Amino acid sequence: MVVQWGILGCAGIARKFCASVSRIDNAVIAAVASRTAGKADDFIAENCPGSKAYASYEELLADASIEAVYIPVPTSVKTELVLKVAAAKKHVLVEKPLASAADVKLMIDACKAAGVQFMDNTMFLHNARQDSIKSVLSDGGMFGDLRHVDSTFSIDCANDEAWAADNIRMKRSLEPLGCLGDLGWYNVRLTLWAFQYSLPTSVSCTYVEHTEEMVPTHLMAQMRFGNKTGSFMCSFKSAFRNSAEFVGSKAVLSLEDFVVTGKLDAASYKVTQTTFGAKDETFPLVTLKDEELKTGVQHAKLVETFSGLVASGKVDETWPEQTYQTQLVLDAMVKSAEQGGMWISLQ
């Protein structure tokens, strides 16, 4: 079965979705809707030739042939739109972040009531590398117990004046969470994933730089899971980077490209162990594992998995639950930042 997808809006990020659909067999982009006449036509010509163009979201939602919808619109208008899509009984793949945990609850309840799948578009979770990493993290002999997850996700775009002035990520009315929503979302998700979606006991976040409207542009955040920890930096003003490190009690697993891979269909990671040299004059680094896996394209895998769920008629509740937890953490981080970095309890 080939799932018929619709796209609501022609945001730049939707190009990636089209590229992914073009790589798989169980999905097709049947229609694209834009509120601006002509924009959908241009988008289709460039990204998914043959799709139908609709001049409004409502027309696309009224098309009974569309089974699943991808929503790449700004965060401030996502909630309303997701609720409309669910009401139309279409499955929902939505861009991150979301407006608030309360809004996520509304959305996932609506999707549940409608019997449709809800998933956020966090690609890396669908990369086969995650399974391989998980096998290391649970290898007590080599890795020990996971103690700390550190990650960095930053882009230097806001150092460009034109970007800083115009990009939606800098505007409270469109993307109120700034770099926390756009980048920190992934840092949080990776950390939750590593600790098997146990909610952190408490979190802390400090906005080091922000716009006049308090949209964060450079921040540091921390998470506690009892006596285990996570930390990250995310920024619109630091060099582009998406690295992560899992520190066990015995070894360290690190990767350079945890959000989007450096190669299209392969992904790598390293497991290392530092050792004491003679008279502690040196700390030699030993590589225990240096993996490069043939993984396929992670985003294509996401759409394929989602389409497979649609085709199966079964809803997987773990995906909306993960979205909800991620947003709960982000909301607590915003609260912490508003209180000068105070630790905010989540349990």
Add this chain to the structure above:
Amino acid sequence: MVVQWGILGCAGIARKFCASVSRIDNAVIAAVASRTAGKADDFIAENCPGSKAYASYEELLADASIEAVYIPVPTSVKTELVLKVAAAKKHVLVEKPLASAADVKLMIDACKAAGVQFMDNTMFLHNARQDSIKSVLSDGGMFGDLRHVDSTFSIDCANDEAWAADNIRMKRSLEPLGCLGDLGWYNVRLTLWAFQYSLPTSVSCTYVEHTEEMVPTHLMAQMRFGNKTGSFMCSFKSAFRNSAEFVGSKAVLSLEDFVVTGKLDAASYKVTQTTFGAKDETFPLVTLKDEELKTGVQHAKLVETFSGLVASGKVDETWPEQTYQTQLVLDAMVKSAEQGGMWISLQ
């Protein structure tokens, strides 16, 4: 001129000092003192054959031929000993950390009054790699401006029950700062070094694990330098690791072994830049620089530099000032930890 060194105490860490002296031409270990009879003899036989053994610190300090003294004793007894060494008008190389910034002030004032050099035993500062890194950090074209310094220094020793029960690093009466003093000292120093010893505007620290006596064994800390930042994790319970990363506005410099190098006489670092691939489907990592420098042995360099200062008759005030700043930051971090991770202002 060959500087005549004395060592006060036979702590295991002093073996490294002996190894370093054996590698250079302008220093010799003339005497070793221990409060336990026979211990100095054993230490000398193993580490510096030919040195004189003294059965008390006072006897060594009374030896007019000794010009410089290395002090590897526990933190709780360092202050008194450094003041005695200064009073004996001998130059002072002391192990880190120190008891408090107030104590550091006492020590450096005493050394200044006596006209002797004061330096703490932070080896990595004397590694030629630091100069090479500095040249990258000040290369606006390639690196941009330094935005963030992240580092990890952890050892897993406290997962060993015998170590946890006996080691001085776990005992408040000997090393009250636990992993913050033993490991975090280096994280703080590296960050101060990177920001050219401007004092942070504020710092935050959270003890995630600590002994019953509140000696920290796993912690996270953050530093703000206006809108630039530093962060680190240090731990006695996580895998051995001493990595660091400097995030510029354009590129990232990373090293795996910032405290003690993996190889004895060489040290490396990498400068990388993440880029956008077609349709943002990939974030390819580009290596701008992959350096391995022939550096010599960093600790030997420290002793050589110190001995050179002694021989020159000139005192370099930058070393005690760096020690003072490092301890000021540690003291503020302890204060922050006592207040649940609150940001503590330093300016």
